[in-house]
Amino acid sequence: MKKWIVAAALATLTMNAYAAEKIRFAASATYPPFESLNNENQLEGFDIDLAKALCQQMKAECTFTNNAFDSLIPSLKFRRYDAVISGMDITAERSKQVDFTQPYYANSAIVIAHKGQFTDFSQLKGKRVGVENGTTHQKYLLEKHPEVIAVAYDSYQNAILDLKNGRLNGVFGDSAVVNQWLKANDDLSTVGEHITDTEYFGTGLGIAVRKGNDPLLKELNTALEALKNNGTWQQINQKWFPE
DSSP states (O other): OHHHHHHHHHHHHHHHHHHHTEEEEEEOSOBTTTBEEOTTSOEESHHHHHHHHHHHHHTOEEEEEEOOGGGHHHHHHTTSOSEEOSSOBOOHHHHTTEEEOSOSBOOOEEEEEETTTOSSGGGGTTOEEEEETTSHHHHHHHHHOTTSEEEEESOHHHHHHHHHTTSOSEEEEEHHHHHHHHHHOTTEEEEEEEEOOTTTTTTOBOOEEETTOHHHHHHHHHHHHHHHHTTHHHHHHHHHSOO
């Protein structure tokens, strides 16, 4: 009997150790170059490369699943995934629901519009500005600038299309992503100054884990520090955000 108990205990330990080496990441493939779907319908982007590098550093097996942005935190809380990496701003409100790693990317936000149409944010009063549903950009406009008409989209790609086709006056997104949009659309330009309100954007982007999952949080933070120190983070950044 003792031998059986010992064997069962060892098997349980082995299973737990194996489970700890698997991390299920969720992301929303609507925000290139942080994350998008490639021609093979696989997630790619800065966040995905960073997560893969973290997994390699942690010697963990990782999987990636695409979800709507506004479902990421609920899915994490319901244990469908272990972590979320999806260009997610660290905010006080979100931190009540999940725990975040240290910031892995500095952040600010800005509006883009057709060149010559607007020069200052104040000129957007009564104008239609596209945002992705569930984002801090949407929350910022609704709470801080109700005079601007925030139009929610399931993806920023669709918002950009509507801007190009005249159905929107502007699109509001992260500065790093907006810079990529401008490179691909020379008829667009930024409106006003970059917004760094720490309640919404200024803290930076973080990886979310379930409340109380301190072991995973600690491992991710340790791995992030290692990637920043050994130059891997810089290589990934240069790949997706070339100067």
